[in-house]
Amino acid sequence: MAGNSVRPASIGVGPALRRAREIAGITPDEAARDTRLTTQQIGALEREDFDLMGEEVYVRAMLRTYAQYLGLKPDKVMSAYARHAEEPELPSPPAKLGRVEQALAAARIRDNQRFLLIAAAVLLIAAVAVGIVSRGGVPPPATIPTATTPFVSPTPGPGVGVTVNATAGVNVTATIDGVGQPTTQLGPGGSISYSAVQDLTVSVSDGGAIRIVVDGRTLGVPGSAGRPWSETFVASGAAAEPSP
Known part of the structure; x- marks a missing residue:
């Protein structure tokens, strides 16, 4: 980032984006095609x-676009990025310049500051406009069901991933980082995967008609046949108490 640096240690945003993409079964080329980013930009976001x-x-705009495309909550991703981004340092005029040269250098610095303020204002207006349109009825990104092939856990990283494998007909819903997802109907042998940065709640109409896989670990049948089942999973791997 020109004039801006990020702490060398991973801030967790890139691994979470990569994990969400892999759990959804999306290739970098498919993500680039759907978001109109380049594969190099997709890779740079996931590698931080x-x-x-x-x-x-531009980095913030690309992060927001990619997070929303993957079904993550953009505000939480942006907040995690912002906590680790450092403020830019403005260059000072060279000490050995004469009075005229120093005045010109200071004027260029002020012009650069004005440009950054104008660019930030334009981006803010665009973000507000997009938010208003989104609240007007655009549904949240649909969770992409995986194929019936066995689930392969990606490299461990921040977040939590859950796969639901159906052994009989069942309805599945989820809430990802506080955002509700559409209900999905699964038949015998069907499956669907979800991922979240912080917390993920999965609810099914029949707790005895599914098998659960959490972060690559098979937990088996979580509920009783014919009875609804719901449970919340958090990024640390610990699960909240299931609802009756």
């Missing part, structure tokens, strides 16, 4: 190579 992506306003 933000220096390769230009000014911070």
Whole structure:
């Protein structure tokens, strides 16, 4: 990022994006096609190579677009990124410049500051406009069901992933980081996967008609036949008490 640096340690945003994409069964090429980003930009986001992506306003826009596409909560992803992004340092005029040269250098610095303020204002207006349109009836991104092939757990990282494998007909719903997802009907042998940055609640109409896999660990049949079942999973791997 020009004029901006990010702490060298992983901040967790990139691994969470990669994990969500892999759990959904989406390739980098497919993600680039759907979001109109390049595969290099997708890779840079997942590796947290933000220096390769230009000014911070562009990095933030790409992060928000990719997080929303993967079904993650954009505000939480942006908040995690913002906590680790450092403020840019403004260059000072060279000490050996004459009075005229120093005045010109200071004027260029002020012009750069004005440009950054204008760019930030334009981005804020665009974000508000998109938010208003979204509240007007655009549904949240649908969870992408996986194929019936066995679930392969990605490399462990921040977040939590849950796969529901149906042994009989069952309705499945989920709430990802506080955002409700559409109900999905599964037949025998069907499956669906979800991922979240912080917490994930899965609810089914028949707790005895499914098998649960959490972060690659098979937990088996979680409920009783013919009775609804619901449980919340958090990023640490600990689960809340299931509802009756």
